[in-house]
Amino acid sequence: xxxxxxxxxxxFELAGQLVDSxxxxxxxxxxxxxxxxxxDGRFADWLEIFEEDLFYFAPLRTNRLRRQAAxxxxxxxxxxxxxxxxxxxxxxxxxxxxxMAWAEDPPSRTRHLISNVTAHWVSKTELSVRCAFLVYRNxxxxxxxxxxxxxxxxxxxREDGSFGVARRELLFDANVLQAKNLSTFF
Amino acid sequence: xxxxxxCSSQPEANASIGRMDRPAELTRNIDVxxxxxxxxxxxxxxxxxxxxxxxxxQRRVFARSWLFLAHTSQFKKPGDFFTTFMGEDPIxxxxxxxxxxxxxxxxxxxxxxxxxxxxxGATKMFTCTxxxxxxxxxxxxxxxxxxxxxxxxxxxxxxxxxxxxxxxIYKGLIFGNWDHAAEPLEETLGDMRYYMDAMLDRDPEGxxxxxxxxxxxLEGNWKLAAEQFATDWYxxxxxxxxxxxxLSPTGRGPKPEIVATPGRQFVSENGHGAGFPTHxxxxxxxxxxxxxxxxxxxxxxxxxxxxxxxMTTGHATVFPNFSYLPVNGSxxxxxxxxxxxxxxxxxxxxxxxxxxxxxxxxxxxxLRTFGPSGIxxxxxxxxxxxxxxxxxxxxxxxxxxxxQMGIGSExxxxxxxxxxxxxxxxxxxxxFYKHWSKLMNTPAWHEKKEEA
Numbered sequence: 001x002x003x004x005x006x007x008x009x010x011x012f013e014l015a016g017q018l019v020d021s022x023x024x025x026x027x028x029x030x031x032x033x034x035x036x037x038x039x040d041g042r043f044a045d046w047l048e049i050f051e052e053d054l055f056y057f058a059p060l061r062t063n064r065l066r067r068q069a070a071x072x073x074x075x076x077x078x079x080x081x082x083x084x085x086x087x088x089x090x091x092x093x094x095x096x097x098x099x100m101a102w103a104e105d106p107p108s109r110t111r112h113l114i115s116n117v118t119a120h121w122v123s124k125t126e127l128s129v130r131c132a133f134l135v136y137r138n139x140x141x142x143x144x145x146x147x148x149x150x151x152x153x154x155x156x157x158r159e160d161g162s163f164g165v166a167r168r169e170l171l172f173d174a175n176v177l178q179a180k181n182l183s184t185f186f
Numbered sequence: 187x188x189x190x191x192x193c194s195s196q197p198e199a200n201a202s203i204g205r206m207d208r209p210a211e212l213t214r215n216i217d218v219x220x221x222x223x224x225x226x227x228x229x230x231x232x233x234x235x236x237x238x239x240x241x242x243x244q245r246r247v248f249a250r251s252w253l254f255l256a257h258t259s260q261f262k263k264p265g266d267f268f269t270t271f272m273g274e275d276p277i278x279x280x281x282x283x284x285x286x287x288x289x290x291x292x293x294x295x296x297x298x299x300x301x302x303x304x305x306x307g308a309t310k311m312f313t314c315t316x317x318x319x320x321x322x323x324x325x326x327x328x329x330x331x332x333x334x335x336x337x338x339x340x341x342x343x344x345x346x347x348x349x350x351x352x353x354x355i356y357k358g359l360i361f362g363n364w365d366h367a368a369e370p371l372e373e374t375l376g377d378m379r380y381y382m383d384a385m386l387d388r389d390p391e392g393x394x395x396x397x398x399x400x401x402x403x404l405e406g407n408w409k410l411a412a413e414q415f416a417t418d419w420y421x422x423x424x425x426x427x428x429x430x431x432x433l434s435p436t437g438r439g440p441k442p443e444i445v446a447t448p449g450r451q452f453v454s455e456n457g458h459g460a461g462f463p464t465h466x467x468x469x470x471x472x473x474x475x476x477x478x479x480x481x482x483x484x485x486x487x488x489x490x491x492x493x494x495x496x497m498t499t500g501h502a503t504v505f506p507n508f509s510y511l512p513v514n515g516s517x518x519x520x521x522x523x524x525x526x527x528x529x530x531x532x533x534x535x536x537x538x539x540x541x542x543x544x545x546x547x548x549x550x551x552x553l554r555t556f557g558p559s560g561i562x563x564x565x566x567x568x569x570x571x572x573x574x575x576x577x578x579x580x581x582x583x584x585x586x587x588x589x590q591m592g593i594g595s596e597x598x599x600x601x602x603x604x605x606x607x608x609x610x611x612x613x614x615x616x617x618f619y620k621h622w623s624k625l626m627n628t629p630a631w632h633e634k635k636e637e638a
Contacts (some may be wrong), residue, residue: 060397060398060399060400062304062305062306062398062399063303063304063305064304064305064306064307065304065307065309068304068307068308071307074397074398075397077396077397077546077549078396078397078398078534078549079395079396079397079398079399079400079532079533079534079549079552079553079557080397080553081400081553081557081558081559082553082559083549083550083553084554088550088554091432091554091561092554092559092561094431094432094437095428095429095431095432095561096428098427098428098431098432099428100427100428100431101428101561101564101565102425102428102565102568102569103564103565103567103568104564143571175305175401176401176402176403176529177400177401177402177403177558178402178403179402179403179558180402180403180404180405180564180567180568180571181402181404181558181559181563181564181567181568182558182559182564183559183564
């Protein structure tokens with residue numbers, strides 16, 4: 001990174017700005033790699049992209065009158081699709097390894113598509129990255145589900161130059177979830 | 187808490203229901219006696235798939251039973267509203283100016299548009315977006331654009347919203363019934379109240395819901411889910427093997443004594459059911475919640491048997507389609523959406539007096555175990571959809587299903603109110619279908635006598 005190392009106390013000059021093309025490319029490759037891990041069912045490896053203090057959150061979305069639209073996205077502390085820590089995600093993943101998680105036995109086929117990636121600097125060591133996801137699931141004979149939504153990550157630049165996701169907010173574009181469960185990750 | 191009985195007067199608007207004299211061909215009724223053998227424990231699969239039976243169910247089960255609408259904590263001020271369904275009928279639940287909870291058919295009286303399209307919110311009037319008919323919180327038609335063009339005898343009072351004539355509350359749970367002469371909610375619940383109290387009455391302040399409603403859909407008939415929550419502890423060890431494994435202290439699954447736990451299953455003539463282990467170590471509650479409870483106080487409040495039974499871990503259904511899990515703080519409705527589809531609506535329920543961190547522990551435990559991403563819920567949904575998906579097969583559909591576990595085991599056990607069976611039993615399932623069958627074969631309030 002090329003920032004002025006002496007400016008810790010000052011406002012970070014790049015805050016709010018888009019990252020450059022090289023970093024943008026690395027972030028996209030990071031996401032594509034993540035999608036591969038999920039589609040290959042390598043959940044334990046997938047978990048390693050997250051920081052220890054992870055907050056992984058997918059609020060509910062309700063239909064509201066336009067003048068009350070501010071309430072259409074559920075808040076922290078309410079019922080939610082996901083409200084997870086790294087530990088609780090690990091707990092969910094252990095279930096799949098039990099060999100008795102029938103909702104994924106035989107396993108579903110999934111394809112995680114990631115696009116519309118925009119990354120902004122937050123601080124010298126943190127990025128805010130938004131993207132869109134489309135997850136296709138095909139299960140058993142003809143069962144198909146499409147999960148579409150947006151994702152906002154807080155990505156930390158680790159000392160070794162790798163990325164670590166510290167916060168992930170998923171916004172499913174759904175009111176009634178059009179699927180019988182959420183047995184994959186996003 | 188007392189009930190809010192407002193069945194005294196059938197609103198004039200409701201007199202319009204069925205006024206058009208529908209031809210009998212629109213409502214064919216099937217005698218279902220041979221499809222439910224509640225004594226022998228056999229169920230014909232057509233009750234999950236047949237469209238005629240499904241239509242009859244809307245008329246004779248849903249249009250005359252107490253159906254869960256919402257929780258009282260969802261309404262704080264006059265004008266707060268929540269939209270839901272009774273069977274497939276869209277409903278607005280709101281608090282009127284006198285703070286009474288009322289429920290209306292969510293359909294404009296003019297051309298029938300869904301009147302309110304928001305899931306929840308606050309308003310003074312419900313105004314139709316088609317031509318602008320506008321209704322107040324008491325359901326009265328207050329404004330009709332270009333009203334002078336209607337005939338002179340046009341009377342707005344005759345075009346109020348269709349009101350659910352019977353709305354009653356049991357310990358925070360609001361139920362509605364289309365039958366203005368329905369037996370009161372508390373009588374219909376009967377002994378079921380004792381089992382519900384183990385969830386609803388642990389706290390003198392009562393319960394409240396946290397946030398909105400988790401909603402998702404799955405392939406399956408609504409009865410598959412309702413019946414399972416009424417009667418089925420049997421599936422727990424197999425269906426939820428993976429979840430039990432990650433929840434158990436060793437990570438290897440529950441000990442044999444927990445698998446073989448004793449317990450009871452409440453069996454109600456009105457179709458309700460509730461099952462619970464009575465082994466002191468068979469508990470799957472969230473640790474901070476378990477540590478929060480003052481069990482001595484609870485024993486005094488609810489009785490030893492309630493604390494040692496229905497407060498441990500359990501499942502329950504209030505007939506027909508409201509179910510709950512006391513330890514997971516989950517209350518839910520299985521909304522029927524055709525014979526082969528359920529829309530599940532699930533709330534997070536907590537005790538009002540819990541400190542915030544305990545509420546949060548209960549909430550997280552709820553989301554992670556039951557709910558669309560819940561590690562228990564997912565495996566239930568898979569089983570139901572795999573019953574439904576293959577049941578269109580002609581031969582498949584004709585092979586009866588087995589509900590014979592614990593036949594003849596129901597008795598008054600001297601500890602738990604009403605009749606109970608063993609924990610591992612189909613007894614409440616048999617009585618669920620017996621009651622269903624009785625309603626299906628009995629003309630409802632909206633039917634003319636000669637149709638019987």
